[in-house]
Amino acid sequence: MAEEKKTIFYTEDIEMRFGGLYALKNINIKIYENEILGMIGPNGSGKTTFFNVITGFYKPTKGRFYFMGEDLTGKEPYDITRKGISRTYQTSRLCLDLTILDNILIGTYPVQKSGYIDAIFNRKKLIKEVKKHTERAVHLLNIFNPNLVEKLFVPVGSLPHIDRRRVEICRAMIAEPKLILLDEPSAGMNADETQELMDDIEKVRKEMENVTIMIIEHDMKVISSVSERVIALNFGQVIAEGTYEEVSHDKEVIEAYLGKEVANG
Amino acid sequence: MKKENKFLDCIKIILVEVVAFFLFLFFLKVESIWTVIVAILLVALIYFLSKIYKEKFQALLEPFSKYQNFAIGVLFILLVLYPIISPLMIVHSTYWTLILIQTGIYIMIALGLNFQLGSTGMMNLATAAFYGIGAYTAGLLALKLGWSALITIPLAGLAAAFAGLLLVIPIYKTKGHYLALVTLAFGFMLVLAADNIEIIGGPQGLKNIPPVNIFGYSFLTNIGGLHFYTNYYYLVLALLGITILVFARLFNSWVGLTSAYIRDDELAAKGCGINTNFRKLIVFVVGNFFMGVAGALYAHMIGFISPPNFQFAQSLLIVAIVIIGGMDNILGVIIASILLVVFPEKLRVVTEYRIFLYGILLVVTLILRPRGILPFGPRKYDSSILKFARKGGS
Numbered sequence: 156m157a158e159e160k161k162t163i164f165y166t167e168d169i170e171m172r173f174g175g176l177y178a179l180k181n182i183n184i185k186i187y188e189n190e191i192l193g194m195i196g197p198n199g200s201g202k203t204t205f206f207n208v209i210t211g212f213y214k215p216t217k218g219r220f221y222f223m224g225e226d227l228t229g230k231e232p233y234d235i236t237r238k239g240i241s242r243t244y245q246t247s248r249l250c251l252d253l254t255i256l257d258n259i260l261i262g263t264y265p266v267q268k269s270g271y272i273d274a275i276f277n278r279k280k281l282i283k284e285v286k287k288h289t290e291r292a293v294h295l296l297n298i299f300n301p302n303l304v305e306k307l308f309v310p311v312g313s314l315p316h317i318d319r320r321r322v323e324i325c326r327a328m329i330a331e332p333k334l335i336l337l338d339e340p341s342a343g344m345n346a347d348e349t350q351e352l353m354d355d356i357e358k359v360r361k362e363m364e365n366v367t368i369m370i371i372e373h374d375m376k377v378i379s380s381v382s383e384r385v386i387a388l389n390f391g392q393v394i395a396e397g398t399y400e401e402v403s404h405d406k407e408v409i410e411a412y413l414g415k416e417v418a419n420g
Numbered sequence: 421m422k423k424e425n426k427f428l429d430c431i432k433i434i435l436v437e438v439v440a441f442f443l444f445l446f447f448l449k450v451e452s453i454w455t456v457i458v459a460i461l462l463v464a465l466i467y468f469l470s471k472i473y474k475e476k477f478q479a480l481l482e483p484f485s486k487y488q489n490f491a492i493g494v495l496f497i498l499l500v501l502y503p504i505i506s507p508l509m510i511v512h513s514t515y516w517t518l519i520l521i522q523t524g525i526y527i528m529i530a531l532g533l534n535f536q537l538g539s540t541g542m543m544n545l546a547t548a549a550f551y552g553i554g555a556y557t558a559g560l561l562a563l564k565l566g567w568s569a570l571i572t573i574p575l576a577g578l579a580a581a582f583a584g585l586l587l588v589i590p591i592y593k594t595k596g597h598y599l600a601l602v603t604l605a606f607g608f609m610l611v612l613a614a615d616n617i618e619i620i621g622g623p624q625g626l627k628n629i630p631p632v633n634i635f636g637y638s639f640l641t642n643i644g645g646l647h648f649y650t651n652y653y654y655l656v657l658a659l660l661g662i663t664i665l666v667f668a669r670l671f672n673s674w675v676g677l678t679s680a681y682i683r684d685d686e687l688a689a690k691g692c693g694i695n696t697n698f699r700k701l702i703v704f705v706v707g708n709f710f711m712g713v714a715g716a717l718y719a720h721m722i723g724f725i726s727p728p729n730f731q732f733a734q735s736l737l738i739v740a741i742v743i744i745g746g747m748d749n750i751l752g753v754i755i756a757s758i759l760l761v762v763f764p765e766k767l768r769v770v771t772e773y774r775i776f777l778y779g780i781l782l783v784v785t786l787i788l789r790p791r792g793i794l795p796f797g798p799r800k801y802d803s804s805i806l807k808f809a810r811k812g813g814s
Contacts, residue, residue, distance in 0.1 A: 210691065212687070212690075212691075231690070231695070232690040232691055233690050233691075233692075233693045233694055233695045233696070236690075236691060236692060236693035237693045241691075241692075242691060244688070244691075248685055248687065248688035248691070249685075249688070250680065250681055250684035250685055250688070251684075252684060252796075253677075253680055253681070253684065253799070254798045254799065256798075256799075256809065257677055257680070257798075257799055260677060261677055261678070261681050261689075261692050262692055264674075264678065264692050264693045264694055265692075265693040267674050269673065269674055270674070270675070271670070271675055271702070271706070273673075274669055274670050274672075274673030274674065274675050275666055275669050275670065278669065278802070281673055281674070281801075282801065282802045282804060282805065284674075285673075285674075285801045285802065285805055286804065286805060286808065289805055289808060289809065290808075293809070304809075307809040308798040308800070308806075308809065309798075310798075326692070330693070
């Protein structure tokens with residue numbers, strides 16, 4: 156596999172155990188710079204757990220992971236986000252009572268410079284900063300759905316599912332992270348919406364040329380169309396790795412999804 | 421044409437505010453159960469009219485949001501004029517001035533709690549205790565060391581803030597309702613302690629706390645025949661103005677946004693890079709500062725404080741103000757403070773039915789407005805951001 160590619164992120168024997176249950180076991184994964192990496196696997200195979208581990212929400216019971224050469228094992232989620240990894244969630248985690256603008260602007264937290272003192276005594280500096288980020292937010296919304304720009308001050312709770320996902324993706328993008336983790340973005344969407352979503356992911360790639368994307372998906376159509384490389388998990392272990400073609404014809408993968416008999420023909 | 425519109429809008433604002441102001445004065449003036457009933461009916465009438473004639477009502481309110489600063493300015497002038505006008509209209513004007521000062525002090529405490537509970541979702545059930553820490557600090561410094569109120573008031577704020585810091589650090593890592601429990605216990609503990617420590621007066625409390633004296637001007641002076649409470653009225657009004665400005669600016673900033681995210685989804689907030697524990701600590705300390713300042717004002721004005729002034733019932737009242745007023749909305753908190761502090765005083769005429777009526781009032785408010793009188797609205801940061809967004813971001 157393309158040796159000239161630079162590794163941006165890698166794990167060393169990650170293990171996550173809940174009591175006697177291994178959710179992840181000996182995970183050794185590399186993410187190359189600038190790629191779109193897909194992760195598949197049946198329900199409960201540990202995909203989301205893997206995201207939760209590498210974003211700091213869970214502390215791995217064994218193993219380490221490195222991002223841009225730095226060991227981030229055991230760091231708090233907010234530290235990891237500030238290093239340049241941002242994510243979306245399987246069930247969207249937006250604040251439904253807050254406006255679209257607020258929900259996107261919160262993503263700029265790692266680069267915000269105005270604190271309490273500026274908020275009270277130096278409004279000029281604060282407003283300049285808010286304006287700069289608002290411009291960026293409007294730019295991002297214009298890429299995904301220009302209709303949302305008119306609704307900047309509308310609570311997110313009134314939006315349809317796909318627009319909420321878009322807001323969440325904008326939130327993950329606005330701080331200019333190096334690695335974006337998308338946790339099952341098509342969850343709960345119909346076929347049309349899923350199609351739109353795939354276009355959206357292409358747009359993310361176009362907008363941020365240097366970003367690396369890792370995406371968890373159940374929908375094979377999404378995985379096959381957007382990802383350049385695929386990793387398959389089952390029972391917390393990597394069972395296959397390669398292009399979509401390779402992985403989808405892998406015997407173990409078919410077995411994991413459809414059962415042993417089918418796999419044996 | 422446009423200029424005329426602006427002029428008309430301003431006249432509208434002045435008219436509405438002056439009418440409301442005199443209705444309020446009239447409400448204070450007449451001491452009969454009928455004023456209360458008429459007031460309740462009037463508010464109910466306005467409420468239902470606003471539901472029926474939604475658009476007309478909106479048109480009436482629009483100038484207020486458009487020329488917000490002007491509206492606040494007019495209100496401020498009316499409030500400044502109050503002590504001069506009220507003796508001409510009200511027989512017991514001194515008493516009502518005192519009640520209004522207390523309302524102002526309660527608004528200050530409630531705004532501090534609103535920052536903690538409404539904006540950030542941190543339940544603090546010891547507001548009265550922190551208020552008490554402020555009052556005792558100011559009282560002791562003034563009594564034992566003879567320090568001026570210019571120093572004691574900010575120090576009282578810092579003392580309450582420091583107490584909050586000491587309280588929150590050990591429970592830094594706990595989640596959810598533990599903070600409510602710890603503050604609850606702290607509140608009871610502090611009242612008990614104050615009752616038993618002889619140096620700070622024990623159950624007798626502190627007596628003869630010197631009044632505020634700024635650069636030789638004693639606040640006991642009667643200016644132009646007005647009662648000396650007028651001095652405190654203006655002091656509280658000024659400090660309250662500053663408090664409101666500070667919290668309004670914090671709401672319309674990254675601080676307000678970060679807090680709201682922590683309140684609504686702490687996990688998502690962490691995922692956005694926010695060190696939630698540290699942020700919460702600062703919010704708690706800042707909110708407490710204003711409670712301490714309010715306590716110092718009370719101590720200097722009344723001149724006598726004792727443990728029963730700072731009991732749990734007071735904390736509960738302040739929590740009620742924030743919840744009924746509407747979480748994270750400054751105007752809502754102010755309205756609720758007036759409702760919960762001035763109204764019960766008015767209800768004294770009906771003696772034993774007072775608590776009953778008070779209870780009904782609260783229940784009805786919560787049925788009609790389950791999220792509080794005025795729940796928080798969209799964060800606008802600044803009019804320039806709003807304008808920018810309206811234009812579709814160009």
